[in-house]
Amino acid sequence: MSHALPFSLKPCAAALLLALTTGMLVAAAPAAAQTAAAAAVREYDLPAGPLAATLNRIAREAGLAFSTDAQLMQGRSAAPVRGRFEASEAMRRALAGSGLELLGTTGGGYTLRAAAQPAPGAAGSGSVLAPVTVTAQADSATGLPAAYAGGQVAKGARLGLLGNADVMDIPFSVTSYTAELMENQGARTIADVLKNDPAVRYSTSDGHPFENFRVRNFAVNQNELVVDGMYGLIPYGRTPVEMFERVELLRGPSALFTGMAPAGALGGTINLVPKRAGEAPLSRVSLDYVSEGQLGTRFDLSRRFGNDKEWGLRLNGSFADGDTALDGQSRQRQLLSAALDYRQGGFKGSLDAYYTKEKFDGGTPAGVMFRNPALGVLAAPDASLGLFPAAYGESENKAAILRTEYAFNDAVTAFANVGVRHGKVAGFFTGTWVVVTGADGAGTVSMSGQRMYEKNVNTEAGLRLNFRTGGIGHEMTLQASRLKMDYGYDANSNGGTTNIYAPSYVAMPALPGAARKWSDKTFDSLAVVDTLSLLDERLRLTLGLRHQSYQVVPTSDGIAIGGEVAYDKSVVTPAAAVVFKPWGPNVSLYASYVQGLSQGGRISTDNGYVRNHTFAPYKTKQTELGVKWNAGSFTHTAALYQITKPELITFASGAGLDAIDGGEKRVRGLEWSTFGEVTRGVRVLGGVVYAQSIQSKTQGGLLDGYAAVGSPHWQANLGAEWDVPGAPGLTLTGRVQSSASQWLTNNHTLKLPGWSVFDLGARYATRLAGRQAVLRLNVNNVADRNYYSGIFREGAPIGTLGAPRTVSASLTVDF
Structure with a gap:
């Protein structure tokens, strides 16, 4: 069985070899790659204000991962930040006088902890709070809703032709599964991802070359998935997840927001970002x-x-x-x-x-x-x-x-x-x-x-x-x-x-x-x-x-x-x-x-x-x-x-x-x-x-x-x-x-x-x-x-x- 292709692709093996080579070349300067966002110099003119709002703004604009405990910042104010600084320096200037200090994490992001305070009679001694790992990731370059606490799902999803919306503003039951979840669970196809959802069941035997689903007890076929709200563009057969940032499930029929599904899927809309x-x-x-x-x-x-x-x-x-x-x-x-x-x-x-x-x-x-x-x-x-x-x-x-x-x-x-x-x-x-x-x-x-x-x-x-x-x-x-x-x-x-x-x-x-x-x-x-x-x-x-x-x-x-x-x-x-x-x-x-x-x-x-x-x-x-x-x-x-x-x-x-x-x-x-x-x-x-x-x-x-x-x-x-x-x-x-x-x-x-x-x-x-x-x-x-x-x-x-x-x-x- 052979299929002539209009171009030669032996297939991803050559691309993978190129990627591995590229990775080795990039490895020569890993520190620069991991800290590029923090090292970018920007002009800041931020007045004094609530500490959480200031730090989140700096992290969002710089594209930094910022992990902290909201209670740690509650009631604290940020110092003014004016001038040209790297993002990490801007965050440190905002923390002046707050009693908190900025720490880098192994993943290239940042967290906070209480600044060490000398104990009476023991200069330089003291105890600190351990860093917390509640993640508040900045929105992506495309304006995708950020990941929610825990990183498994997002704060929002795409509502068809209306675009992205916060989950609390969506008048339907919706869940947006993240690339982090897919990676951690070893998901390779959409069926692997939707095994997390109680409203979804797989309707072909596991591993079948076509992946069909039942959502809210109605059929959704593999060719009825949508890409950013558009039908007809998904692979014929099993859909790989490596190229998608989100797998979003809007439960129930939704012809208004995505149009009529090619085979009339009614139980829900599976949108891929x-x-x-x-x-x-x-x-x-x-x-x-x-x-x-x-x-x-x-x-x-x-x-x-x-x-x-x-x-x-x-x-x-x-x-x-x-x-x-x-x-x-x-x-x-x-x-x-x-x-x-x-x-x-x-x-x-x-x-x-x-x-x-x-x-x-x-x-x-x-x-x-x-x-x-x-x-x-x-x-x-x-x-x-x-x-x-x-x-x-x-x-x-x-x-x-x-x-x-x-x-x-x-x-x-x-x-x-x-x-x-x-x-x-x-x-x-x-x-x-x-x-x-x-x-x-x-x-x-x-x-x-x-x-x-x-x-x-x-x-x-x-x-x-x-x-x-x-x-x-x-x-x-x-x-x-x-x-x-x-x-x-x-x-x-x-x-x-x-x-x-x-x-x-x-x-x-x-x-x-x-x-x-x-x-x-x-x-x-x-x-x-x-x-x-x-x-x-x-x-x-x-x-x-x-x-x-x-x-x-x-x-x-x-x-x-x-x-x-x-x-x-x-x-x-x-x-x-x-x-x-x-x-x-x-x-x-x-x-x-x-x-x-x-x-x-x-x-x-x-x-x-x-x-x-x-x-x-x-x-x-x-x-x-x-x-x-x-x-x-x-x-x-x-x-x-x-x-x-x-x-x-x-x-x-x-x-x-x-x-x-x-x-x-x-x-x-x-x-x-x-x-x-x-x-x-x-x-x-x-x-x-x-x-x-x-x-x-x-x-x-x-x-x-x-x-x-x-x-x-x-x-x-x-x-x-x-x-x-x-x-x-x-x-x-x-x-x-x-x-x-x-x-x-x-x-x-x-x-x-x-x-x-x-x-x-x-x-x-x-x-x-x-x-x-x-x-x-x-x-x-x-x-x-x-x-x-x-x-x-x-x-x-x-x-x-x-x-x-x-x-x-x-x-x-x-x-």
């Missing part, structure tokens, strides 16, 4: 190991250039190869990404480009289908068994995203963005499952080898306006966007027999010669959103409308091999939300009403229906009430929500089948999530979800009130980190994931059991040959439990398999 060059130089190299024999290396290089540091460049690359936890399988993954940004005056621009390639052979993870209620659901097989030992596949993706904006003044900013992506796959990516036919685990296999491609172009432009009418502030966004998707597909299938507990070799069918063009899809939309602020920002009201058009133009091949039909519909979706802070900035009460969009049902004579018809896009409606409490170093969110989704009802009529828009699924849930540092050196992340998902309207009312498939009542995740006292640099970690039982069939004849798995880890920050280094070890599914993690999709009784015990280790060194 690309990395940008920070103020301080970065030269980082990592070596990785993942069981049973995956070896790899990664690099992360960042620099800013120009008289005012107006140019920024961030390069990321990774290469891994070797055996995986699936018996007989080997996998190779490659990534090279570049992020160039420019800022000058009112103009900001960025160009992101990436190339990814991943290939596997020797098997692929399988789903297990149960069709016979008399057999029930058999015990889950060992997830390390290769049920398709001859399966192979390869995915390849290339993309570029150009973003520009210009602020004419404080009131008007214009933006225009365009992204293009070409992705293709060849191999056994879908349709690999075993249909169980015997109580001993015997079954038949379904195997489908595909060739697929996507060529996507996403464009958007608009205005952001900030103005006041009377005593009311307005933050208004006007946006027009278009996503065009050219999709091709073809597949060959065959069958065979095996046993889920003792697999047999089954030959794979030959792949089609090429993917046949299936359809052209166009998503056009116009949106307007206005956030009104009143009562000194304590009350924020968001109102918006989006007009969405969706058109499908099928080819003759698409109609012939896929039952694709023409589609051309449009719809308007509103949203309304309010945030109220009655007791100050640390408590937010919110309520919101939003809609999600998915393609309406399609019936055609080619599929045995008696009439041709396409329904208008379905409007999925969500109402949510919630409260957020920022306790200073840890935050809680409690949300009560209801989501209703229209569904097609199919029934016998005359000589064939007919369908009406009469079905409905309803989810009512109560969700609690938390993150932050509960006490010095102890960090938590996770939450609990209780949901009742029912079939609220079914054919003839026969199944009204029955629980919907793939919808456990309870889901919980809780992770913790502990900095071991007396062992500087050593951190121990743990995480538990748990789900209750869930129905596999609509009529409740088959049910998957509940499950819980435990993960453990440790990391040690130290110095190697004078360089900052971190060693990390993570063990997932410590007990090596075999379990069904969830369902593959609604309408197909396929249980997915959780990952076996997996060990990962890494060594990261900053040069």
Whole structure:
């Protein structure tokens, strides 16, 4: 199997070699690289004022990491700072007379401690307070919300076309996972990151070449992730995380803020924020190991250039190869990404480009289908068994995203963005499952080898306006966007027999010669959103409308091999939300009403229906009430929500089948999530979800009130980190994931059991040959439990398999 490339890239190996060489050259002057931000001389004219505000301002403008205890600075004043100084000197001058002194940390940042005071009769003696490690990181060059206490999540997230917002101002349940968390947990794909979230479950067997999810008990497919609010630009297959600074989850439907998802994802929006060059130089190299024999290396290089540091460049690359936890399988993954940004005056621009390639052979993870209620659901097989030992596949993706904006003044900013992506796959990516036919685990296999491609172009432009009418502030966004998707597909299938507990070799069918063009899809939309602020920002009201058009133009091949039909519909979706802070900035009460969009049902004579018809896009409606409490170093969110989704009802009529828009699924849930540092050196992340998902309207009312498939009542995740006292640099970690039982069939004849798995880890920050280094070890599914993690999709009784015990280790060194 070969794929001709328009350029030669043998692949990231050459780039990695270059990066390692660059790292060695940079190592010749490590001190200069680590202290460049602090050494930059700036003009200061700061009057006396609150100490915390002054120090945070200096650190933010210089791009320094500043760690301290807020109580240490409480009630203290800063001395005036006037003149040209390095940032560290400016901070020391501000501390004059405060009784505190500035200390440098091993990571290149700064902290405070009480200045030594001589004891009576003992000049020069005294005691000091130990430095504290509550991090207050300056915002990045791109204005990203800073990391929250503990560093695992951020203080805010991107709210679609509205841009970045503080979590306390967002009228939804949202979590923004940081690159620090991804690094510490050994995450390599988006699925690894979202294992931290109680509202998310993986809906393909772990390690599958496609990563699909269920959020709030609704499907979100791998091709429906967004990059900075834009669909269609994510890699086809598994999405590597090395090129992203944040993985943000906005729970619930949100068509207003991001537009209609390509396949109608409704449970939530997963937004990925690309990395940008920070103020301080970065030269980082990592070596990785993942069981049973995956070896790899990664690099992360960042620099800013120009008289005012107006140019920024961030390069990321990774290469891994070797055996995986699936018996007989080997996998190779490659990534090279570049992020160039420019800022000058009112103009900001960025160009992101990436190339990814991943290939596997020797098997692929399988789903297990149960069709016979008399057999029930058999015990889950060992997830390390290769049920398709001859399966192979390869995915390849290339993309570029150009973003520009210009602020004419404080009131008007214009933006225009365009992204293009070409992705293709060849191999056994879908349709690999075993249909169980015997109580001993015997079954038949379904195997489908595909060739697929996507060529996507996403464009958007608009205005952001900030103005006041009377005593009311307005933050208004006007946006027009278009996503065009050219999709091709073809597949060959065959069958065979095996046993889920003792697999047999089954030959794979030959792949089609090429993917046949299936359809052209166009998503056009116009949106307007206005956030009104009143009562000194304590009350924020968001109102918006989006007009969405969706058109499908099928080819003759698409109609012939896929039952694709023409589609051309449009719809308007509103949203309304309010945030109220009655007791100050640390408590937010919110309520919101939003809609999600998915393609309406399609019936055609080619599929045995008696009439041709396409329904208008379905409007999925969500109402949510919630409260957020920022306790200073840890935050809680409690949300009560209801989501209703229209569904097609199919029934016998005359000589064939007919369908009406009469079905409905309803989810009512109560969700609690938390993150932050509960006490010095102890960090938590996770939450609990209780949901009742029912079939609220079914054919003839026969199944009204029955629980919907793939919808456990309870889901919980809780992770913790502990900095071991007396062992500087050593951190121990743990995480538990748990789900209750869930129905596999609509009529409740088959049910998957509940499950819980435990993960453990440790990391040690130290110095190697004078360089900052971190060693990390993570063990997932410590007990090596075999379990069904969830369902593959609604309408197909396929249980997915959780990952076996997996060990990962890494060594990261900053040069």
